[in-house]
Amino acid sequence: MNADRLIALDRAHLWHPYTQQATAPAPVPIASGQGAWLQGMDGRRYLDLIASWWVAIHGHAHPVIARAIAEQATQLEQVIFTGFTHEPAVRLAEELLKYLPEGLTRFFFSDDGSTAVEVAMKMACHYWRNAGQERGRFLVFEKGYHGDTVGAMSASRSSGFFEGYGRMLFAVDTLPFPATWEGDETVEAKENQSLAALDRYLEAHGTECAAMLVEPLIQGAGGMRICRPGFLAAVAARLQAAGVLLIVDEVMTGFGRCGTLFACEKAGIAPDLICLSKGLTGGFLPMALTVCREKIYAAFLGATFDRALAHGHSFTANALGCAAALASLGLFESERTLERIAAIETVHRERLRGLGGAVESPRVLGVVAAFELALPDRGYGSSFTPRLIRFFLERGMIIRPLGAVIYLIPPYCISQKELHQGWDAIHEAVDFFSNH
Numbered sequence: 001m002n003a004d005r006l007i008a009l010d011r012a013h014l015w016h017p018y019t020q021q022a023t024a025p026a027p028v029p030i031a032s033g034q035g036a037w038l039q040g041m042d043g044r045r046y047l048d049l050i051a052s053w054w055v056a057i058h059g060h061a062h063p064v065i066a067r068a069i070a071e072q073a074t075q076l077e078q079v080i081f082t083g084f085t086h087e088p089a090v091r092l093a094e095e096l097l098k099y100l101p102e103g104l105t106r107f108f109f110s111d112d113g114s115t116a117v118e119v120a121m122k123m124a125c126h127y128w129r130n131a132g133q134e135r136g137r138f139l140v141f142e143k144g145y146h147g148d149t150v151g152a153m154s155a156s157r158s159s160g161f162f163e164g165y166g167r168m169l170f171a172v173d174t175l176p177f178p179a180t181w182e183g184d185e186t187v188e189a190k191e192n193q194s195l196a197a198l199d200r201y202l203e204a205h206g207t208e209c210a211a212m213l214v215e216p217l218i219q220g221a222g223g224m225r226i227c228r229p230g231f232l233a234a235v236a237a238r239l240q241a242a243g244v245l246l247i248v249d250e251v252m253t254g255f256g257r258c259g260t261l262f263a264c265e266k267a268g269i270a271p272d273l274i275c276l277s278k279g280l281t282g283g284f285l286p287m288a289l290t291v292c293r294e295k296i297y298a299a300f301l302g303a304t305f306d307r308a309l310a311h312g313h314s315f316t317a318n319a320l321g322c323a324a325a326l327a328s329l330g331l332f333e334s335e336r337t338l339e340r341i342a343a344i345e346t347v348h349r350e351r352l353r354g355l356g357g358a359v360e361s362p363r364v365l366g367v368v369a370a371f372e373l374a375l376p377d378r379g380y381g382s383s384f385t386p387r388l389i390r391f392f393l394e395r396g397m398i399i400r401p402l403g404a405v406i407y408l409i410p411p412y413c414i415s416q417k418e419l420h421q422g423w424d425a426i427h428e429a430v431d432f433f434s435n436h
């Protein structure tokens with residue numbers, strides 16, 4: 001099929017995510033991917049500086065992962081996971097156990113980041129019920145984002161994405177998030193205010209709250225908002241003292257994004273539940289895990305089904321996804337991925353510093369670099385966002401700002417030269433948009 005016909009058919013029949021179809025430009029038809037690059041059907045190449053919505057952690061079409069999937073496909077592609085099990089699923093749990101925070105030992109598979117969160121929320125709610133307590137409240141940070149299913153959207157309501165679905169959503173309790181950046185002198189005051197609000201909340205509602213759900217260290221879709229590890233540790237300690245479960249949503253941060261395999265490690269915390277997806281399969285296949293402590297699992301044991309977790313998907317623990325995840329995890333050792341991430345972080349810091357006072361609230365953590373452009377119109381629907389996206393695309397760069405927040409989350413295979421190319425385009429954009 002040629003590119004024109006493909007676009008015409010796409011426009012006639014497809015509906016793209018997070019897209020105002022009436023005003024969006026035609027999507028770019030992509031023919032192939034290799035390493036940090038994607039190639040369009042017209043032969044143009046694009047440097048994927050956001051790892052395709054943060055999933056392609058090792059880059060595109062990595063041969064080791066591709067081979068693992070192909071080999072698994074000739075053995076077993078899928079089997080119902082109720083009443084049956086298979087080696088790739090068991091081996092994946094056994095491998096991940098080596099790296100996950102202490103005490104997270106029980107693995108439940110689902111399909112994507114949203115379902116990993118949905119499962120965690122259901123586990124927390126049902127855990128308390130099985131323990132003889134009805135706890136229906138959830139606590140979250142403002143501007144958090146946890147996905148697009150009903151529970152996850154409810155928890156993400158303050159992100160502002162979900163106004164259209166208000167009638168479907170349930171209420172959650174919200175705390176201020178002490179977002180910080182390089183040279184921020186107000187960070188301690190913000191942290192103290194947030195911790196004081198948490199103390200007041202736990203005093204008033206601690207025994208009604210099933211769990212607090214947080215994105216550790218970085219709020220992704222909310223605008224790459226970063227908090228300090230010590231703050232997160234203080235939150236975890238307070239929740240533990242109050243007997244409220246902590247769910248950590250590592251869907252974006254997991255698998256190296258913050259410089260350690262999991263952000264929890266950087267913050268020195270061990271939550272009660274963790275949600276994983278995106279980088280889990282190296283970005284090859286949709287799959288997710290919710291991993292919990294044994295005490296949570298134990299509360300679901302009993303003689304009757306009403307104590308059991310009523311959740312499952314057709315593709316639970318898909319064998320191809322598990323094979324991809326095992327191969328992806330193996331690459332962290334064979335390719336010394338954490339060293340690559342540290343080198344990316346060094347370039348980010350250097351190039352962000354080079355922007356000086358031209359930008360606001362610069363921040364870097366692991367492979368995530370972000371800052372805000374001083375635009376007159378800054379929200380998620382800012383009229384500048386499509387212009388910025390086009391500006392970068394014209395230069396062969398895939399960078400998709402969140403409102404006025406420009407960020408990079410490159411795949412770990414990116415070379416120093418490629419990364420500098422990305423930053424050159426950003427410097428050019430800052431000059432251009434600061435003057436227009």
Ligand SMILES: Cc1ncc(COP(=O)(O)O)c(C=O)c1O
Binds near residue numbers: 112113221250278
């Ligand atoms: C922190 C976090 N949680 C959950 C999700 C939802 O994941 P998915 O899009 O795979 O459903 C996302 C997606 O960006 C995310 O960043």
